[in-house]
Amino acid sequence: MQGTTDPYEIIAEYYDLEFADFTADVEVYLAFAQRTGEPILEVGCGTGRLLLPLAQAGYQVDGVDRSPAMLARAAERLKAAGLQSVRLFQTDAEDLHQLSDHTYRLAIVALNGFLHLPDRAAQQRALAELHRVMQTGGLLLLDVLHPTPHQLRALEQPLAWDGSWDLPDGSRLDRFTSRTVHPAEQMIVTTLFYDRTDKTTGQVTRQVARYTLRYVHRFELELLLELAGFAIEAIYGSYELEPLSDESPQMLVVAERRPRSVYSLRVET
Incomplete structure (x- = not known):
């Protein structure tokens, strides 16, 4: 039996066997990209499953992932598709130091990528970094498990x-x-x-x-986003943008980046 200290090194080798043909979420991300425009950032881009269709649609898109093995696969796929404009960065979501302030109109964290952050502090740091690199009025899309x-x-x-x-x-x-x-x-x-x-x-x-x-529950996630300077626009229960319900398997959160200077936490009574 062979093991490794980095599970994603193993997962990367076989990831596309299961997910290369998974396209259920592609159309919704393309629709939001059409709404916001570029540039676009995907955090936790993995082997480039979403980077390819976004770049093929003509958008300037950057990808971030902590796993060198995942990024190596993404680079191979992008090169094979002739997509040379996509930039890849190897770093944690909590530390996007390679990315400039106020750059992105749309940021995507797909397929439970946000849940790979190990605790609340890490999730808060990641949201703070996303807020830093996004333009005011830009949209953040988080696709996470609905933990019923x-x-x-x-x-x-x-x-x-x-x-x-x-x-x-x-x-x-x-x-x-x-x-x-x-x-x-x-x-x-x-x-x-x-x-x-x-x-x-x-x-x-x-x-x-x-x-x-x-994993995070709905109102926990809403509070994390609000404290980081985002305003919740909508929370959907599917890629077809159906309302979130008790039966929804996922939460697709749409949040708008607000200036911190105008943000205040209000306690409802």
């Missing part, structure tokens, strides 16, 4: 087989997932087991990647 009791129960699983893929070298990949939910800490710990079977010898090599999501 039903959703959390559904996520909990001791071990499950996710699927099998044929790899370019002829070997077969099987993935298994184990997931535990810790409500008191608002944590979801996921362990991924990647079993790669050699086509000639039948030998199985296992790689293990473990990561934690720190």
